[in-house]
Amino acid sequence: MNLIAQTLADGLVLGGIYALAAVGFSLIFGVLHVINLSHGILVLMGAYLALILSTALRIDPLLTMPLVMIGLFCVGYVYQRFLIQRAVDRASVNSMLLTFGVALMLQNAMIWLFSPDMKSITPSYAFASFKLGPVNFDAVRVSALAASLVLLSLLALFLKFSPLGRVIRATAQQTMAAQLCGVNVRHVYALTFAVSAAFAGAAGIVIGIILPFSPADEGNWTLNAFVVVVLGGVGSPAGALIGGLLLGIVNTLTAQYVGPAFPNVTMFLLLVLLLLVRPHGLLGNAFAASR
């Protein structure tokens, strides 16, 4: 019983982080219809940036979040405006391959800059933990989960109530109609990408605190984001949260009860199953663009 409770708690923590790491991917896919295969790179950029800033400024890694998010916001805007926009209008596989090419280049660049070794960010409270009933919580993991939930809620509020959020949602629903109403679609695309990149960077910090990371990880984070989006539904923080939590719980349950090597297998089986019974994702319309 204790084991199940502990596994579920770990799964929830992991899932919250998956959700945060996937929400940018989901937003880009929902608004631009681009599968951003360099998403994992943006996540890692956030992690490395936080590592550098927190050691240079000697502050808590979570406090570097505003700086990292601003930095990645700019990177995302420029990246979309000057590179991805050129492939958006063409066949969808092209923009995906473009981002894949960029991911390969940047992964190589990260290996030159930071070496291929595992790195990790260690905050001062790294080894603190507390008990809640029979279940053990690390302070690090709980703060990571809290940061994820706060950020996801902020993004949801931003999309729902701010003028820019409304424009982004309008563009996602009906690009043409939004354009007719005077929306500068390219600018909105670039802003969406920038916001997504900023959230990917924030996810990178949270990931860096609880897990070791290396340049070779980027593919995993991209794939996770994709699965989360398929599970939860596209374009909304709520969908990402549902998908992320589901993925996190399934991963930890599989690792605990089937074998540590099999989370990817169950993840994929779950994906196929869901595509068969509920092709639109648990929330929303994930597959409007896929068929």
Place this chain on the structure above:
Amino acid sequence: MVAAAVVLAFGPLVLPSFYVRVGQLMLYSAGLGVAWAILGGFAGYASFGHAAFIGVGAFAAGLAESYFPNLPTPLLLPLGLVVGGTCCAILSAVIAYPILRLRGTFFAIAMLGVSHVCAEVTNNVDFFQGSLGLNFPPIAPASMDPAIFFYELYLVAGLAVLLIAWKIRYSRFGAGLLSIREDEDTARMLGVPTERYKRLAFVVSAVLTGLLGVIYGHSLGYITTESVYRDDTNLSLIVYSLLGGMGTLYGPVIGAFSLVFVTQVILGRLLDFHLFATGLMLVLLILLAPGGVLGLLKRRAA
């Protein structure tokens, strides 16, 4: 034509062994590229996970051959081809149902998932010996240099794949596949049996890929999970078509020849830059020449 055929067939006899190896890789890659393009080029279902079939083919053949150690040497490869091909056919026919419901990028990534799952199962289930590695019996006749034997084998296999693709391209089935690529819903409305055609193209493409994987396993002599389920193969297959010309018959051949030449001969000494160069090439290709080499030629001619 004749001169080219003579060079292709007898070239390796006079070339240094490094270039025979490069030649093998070129022919193998071209064969894979064409097999991929039957689904990815003609029907427009770009798969990001065809390495799954290379791996399944190679491992199925290797395991089957290890159960018959007393079989005479000339029968080993046919046995491997039959078993490897059958396994790929079954696997692809089964996964075709859920996977081909997806389109575009979703299909591509779902195939990447298939390839990762096959790799993990091969690696973690002891029966497949994926993490330990699997030995292939030598099949080259004693009188012949194995490098040249495999070169000629790849040449025959590559030509066979090209012939099949050519037959498909100019048949009713091929026209149906092209119509699926152009507009699947309209094609279906006009009476093209899109589901059946897609599935058939998927299975043919998978089996041909698997057969090449069987030969690849033999030419390596010893395979592990990492040596056959490779993500760079998954990517390269798309790049061959992109480079040569997406959806064309000879595009993947041109793409495979030039990409293998560039990466093996020119970039072979710059391993640190390998990822970067591949990525840069991919980006430039998509931005500057989305129709590939054949597309550029066509545009010039027009």
